[in-house]
Amino acid sequence: MNQETAPASDPSAIRFSQLLGFRDGDDAAHWARIRSTQLDAGRQLALLLLCANLIGAATTVSLFATQVSAWWLGGWAMLVAAVSVTVAMRRLSTRHRDGGYATQADLRATAIEGVALAVAWSIPCLIFNTHPGSNSAYVLWMILSVLMTAGAVAMAPLALATIAFVGGLGLSVTVKLVTIGSYAAACATSIFTVMLIVVCLNRARSLVVIRASQIALAERDETVSLLLREFEETSADWLWETDAARRVVKASPRFAYACRLDPVTIEGMPFLQVLAGPTWDTGEFTPGLRALADKLKTRDSFRDLRLSLTVDGEERWWELAASPRFDENGSFCGFRGVGSDVTEQRASADKINRMARFDTLTGLPNRLMVNETLARAMAEADKWGGRCAFMMIDLDRFKAVNDTLGHPIGDRLLSRVAERLAQLMGDNETCGRLGGDEFAVVMRDATNSSAVEALAQRIIETLSRPYEVDANTLYIGASVGLAIGPRDGRTAEMLIRSADLALYRAKDAGRGVYHAYEPELHVQAEERRVLEMALRQALERGEMHLHYQPVVDAATGSLTGFEALLRWHSPQFGDVSPAKFIPLSEEARLIQPIGEWVLRTACAEAARWPSHVRVAVNVSADQLQNPGFVTVVTSALADSGLSVERLELEVTESVFMHEGLGATKVLERILDLGVRLSLDDFGTGYSSLGYLSRTRFSSIKIDRSFVQSASRGVKEAIAIIRAVVALAQSLGMATTAEGVETEAEHRMVQDLGCTKVQGFYFGRPLPVEEARAVAGRRWDSDVAA
The missing domain is CATH 3.20.20.450 (EAL domain)
Structure with a gap:
């Protein structure tokens, strides 16, 4: 597990705010599990903290029994007991366990416990009458020191609570000592308090690092076990091995089954002959098989090598990976690798690729494929100094069909439009649907401007003829915007923009016509854009x-x-x-x-x-x-x-x-x-x-x-x-x-x-x-x- 997935595993990467529960690391889920561990560690030491508080309270009561009013002393003792028991109950009743999850708020809430204990134990040193140098003052300081040490030990996993308790109590003692003029003792108390807090933070940091390492190891073990189990249980993966002469050795049953051959028969056969099948005798090898032969000949490691082969008369696709083997003398002794049948994955990928590039309604290329086709056409035109053309087509009065007859009729009408448009295409043209009622045509060779304009006119005339759809005679039209590349745009995006502006002008001209791009159209469009921005404000x-x-x-x-x-x-x-x-x-x-x-x-x-x-x-x-x-x-x-x-x-x-x-x-x-x-x-x-x-x-x-x-x-x-x-x-x-x-x-x-x-x-x-x-x-x- 790397630092990105378990940032807490590196002590230098742990920030003070993360340790206290004020922010998460890069992986919030891991930090939630670490916080749960902190709370669970605090729960395990809750009884130790309770005993320390009760023993300290009893010792303090006996120390001041003759010096402080019984009412004051009894009330304070009851306060300490109540706070201590409450804190212990809160820790013991927590729902968080090691391996669970805890929020930042859960960790921050422990600060209340530390503050409550600090306030309760600040009363003796601030209110009880202790004279400098007296035995009672010395004993009280020892009690509080032991109590602060016990708190630092018991509450160390909860760094925020420890800082609140130790820091608050140490501050109270220091203030009291300064007030009575014991500056040396005040300085010593301050140093002691800071040391306890530092020790507490280091212990809390160690706990976090240990827990993060445990999480990393557990997840790594789980991942390895899952991979091994999957490899053992699946029938689509197999191991294969060859000798120095590229013959199959130690043929596994799964490899033989994938080849639809007997393991005994396959043993000792040339590896390439097993994969080539019927084409071994004819020599008509697929490009993938030739690439595999080159890798085996040069003794290079390879992975993700895909090749097509015929198994029982059915075309299958395999993916191979392997590394060369050498003996103790450094001599080459063959290849060892793994193979997978990826026929279904390739079929799915082909289907996804088609869905990504073809319109599901009309079967025509979609916007993505039209853009790719236009980009290739422009690259060819730029390479050979030629010209290509792009036409953007918008159907006139199509919205009226959708509004009056419904979208199912509109969809069938779009399919008819696509059929007519496809019939007009030759080897030089590709048509597609951009979306809605917008279509496009890419002409790879547009050096003959008359042919381009003639095609635009034929498109308008063909798409404007009546349509018979579900006993409805429908009349629509088409407007065409035409742009020539690279004259009207150096990139596919620019050419599409130019054709769109030309289409806008064609619709303004009354529809049912085509209009070629002119440079002033871009100037007008830019002026409209700037004017619109000013109008909005x-x-x-x-x-x-x-x-x-x-x-x-x-x-x-x-x-x-x-x-x-x-x-x-x-x-x-x-x-x-x-x-x-x-x-x-x-x-x-x-x-x-x-x-x-x-x-x-x-x-x-x-x-x-x-x-x-x-x-x-x-x-x-x-x-x-x-x-x-x-x-x-x-x-x-x-x-x-x-x-x-x-x-x-x-x-x-x-x-x-x-x-x-x-x-x-x-x-x-x-x-x-x-x-x-x-x-x-x-x-x-x-x-x-x-x-x-x-x-x-x-x-x-x-x-x-x-x-x-x-x-x-x-x-x-x-x-x-x-x-x-x-x-x-x-x-x-x-x-x-x-x-x-x-x-x-x-x-x-x-x-x-x-x-x-x-x-x-x-x-x-x-x-x-x-x-x-x-x-x-x-x-x-x-x-x-």
């Missing part, structure tokens, strides 16, 4: 603030409310456009805390405005996916004191497309609170009258693109605005025209029937102080920003 650093844009009555020009607009001023990037950081916050899952901060800040500010002025807050689809958003709204209103009818939440049509009716249920709970709801950018997305019929909107906002087109006389835009106004009026909803920047546009939307107007003509988004001033002054239809 923007709220904590107070970089976010709100601007408020006025919303006025179209007919009178009077202020009806403000729309709260989020702004971000970063010390690193300056003023960041909301069109840039809002989508990023949604992708990074930061929109929840940011949106909550916006809502609470806007409500708190609106509570300072006149009671007729409302505030509108934009809400994203991600916020509405959280059922706790209703609680956030309620809390924001309660904390700010804003009445519910003055809060208006603005949502876009993407809310409904994102989560179906789940968003509607959250909105209905918000509407039940009395909060107003506005449909923003109506007509620019997936317009549907179903949204308006399912949800009680209070107003519809007409996008600024329609307003600007209508101001230029575009008939379609004018018709759309009129239709929206008519629809809103029929449903009892207000209409808000966005982006009104001129008086002409204001009059136009008035004529078209819009009830509210918002835009630069009436006011740009204002900082909070200016918005407060605007909210407090009078508005009319002639006021412009």
Whole structure:
């Protein structure tokens, strides 16, 4: 056993804190057994300590019988007896035995016993009246010295308790001697106390070392016995021996059985002929057998040599180890070794290796094997000055299949995709599954860029054809990101990263296409990464603030409310456009805390405005996916004191497309609170009258693109605005025209029937102080920003 497994076996490795039970060594289990031994040793000497205390107490009582009050003397004697008996009972009743386990707390608890005994025996020397040089003082010092020595002997295995008892009692005696002016005696007592503690620690250290050595020897004996027993009982291991001519000698029955031959027949046969079997005559030896022949020829020791051989027509794998033998004259006399049948282990290893490198669902190479294949392809391309390619494939609309038909159907669909992808592969390509609905293709030779692009297009077309799965006709697509090595990455990891960025661009381009990597993609990705890191700390650093844009009555020009607009001023990037950081916050899952901060800040500010002025807050689809958003709204209103009818939440049509009716249920709970709801950018997305019929909107906002087109006389835009106004009026909803920047546009939307107007003509988004001033002054239809 080495120092790592039994650190206590080396005295120099034992630390004072370990000896006292304040920390473990490198092996906590061994130290737990050592602590149990310490407690058991203390238990065995418990009666000796008890007798020493009782005899010392009786001697002290007789010594001071005529000098100290009987009450004091009797009370102290009872105290000593009680403490001594208690300590003895605690030691004798301990559950720890040699060979068991004890915690650090168990060992540390013995300090209480030492402190209690020290306090009890400090009373005579501190309280009883002893005169310097008197016979009673000398006798008491002798009693305490003997008692300290007995304690050091009986409690030595429990070093912490011994230090507490001997050190505490020695300190009391020293203090008493110094007080009465006996400095020489005090010095002698101090030296005596330190010597006892040192002796105690050395004895405790010796006990630990002895116990650690016993544990090491016991475990070593157990290990050797186990190995011998296993070797004797198993039928998969055998001994073999050859002479100087490499013929089998002393053939063991197990070796003969492994060869499926008779021990008599095998005796004297060439060892290589026994292993070669039917191939001995043909000379078609396996590489393992040739390696064994070389080792035997050069007379080198070897181990873990694996070779394949045929036994009774069945392929088996053996593992051999051996060393050369020499006689007393130093002459070579053969080999002696051991053999094992490792066929099952090799089969298991092959199975584990396949499971580690192949996807269990599709049977395609998994991410690990794809990475290894790509690394080899890149090494070959770098060696010969060629090029390789890596394609990352993502299935489009696959999530909808899983969500609607369930994961079993989705798994079968993935298997069909894998089959189609595998059919497209030639000798130059390898495909695999990275995980989920992501696949990959490695092209070892990509010098022909047209062939690479053609394969990417064939993959998209093949995977986009309909699938028949369990009487379901399924339609999915595929997007492909393409990277060429080593041009787009010097390592496999870099090339995969480049293909991933290209795939991201392909999905942004509308899906169902392939996109090759471009250097600016990495620049954009790095910019997004740095921007995301800054965005994660923007709220904590107070970089976010709100601007408020006025919303006025179209007919009178009077202020009806403000729309709260989020702004971000970063010390690193300056003023960041909301069109840039809002989508990023949604992708990074930061929109929840940011949106909550916006809502609470806007409500708190609106509570300072006149009671007729409302505030509108934009809400994203991600916020509405959280059922706790209703609680956030309620809390924001309660904390700010804003009445519910003055809060208006603005949502876009993407809310409904994102989560179906789940968003509607959250909105209905918000509407039940009395909060107003506005449909923003109506007509620019997936317009549907179903949204308006399912949800009680209070107003519809007409996008600024329609307003600007209508101001230029575009008939379609004018018709759309009129239709929206008519629809809103029929449903009892207000209409808000966005982006009104001129008086002409204001009059136009008035004529078209819009009830509210918002835009630069009436006011740009204002900082909070200016918005407060605007909210407090009078508005009319002639006021412009």
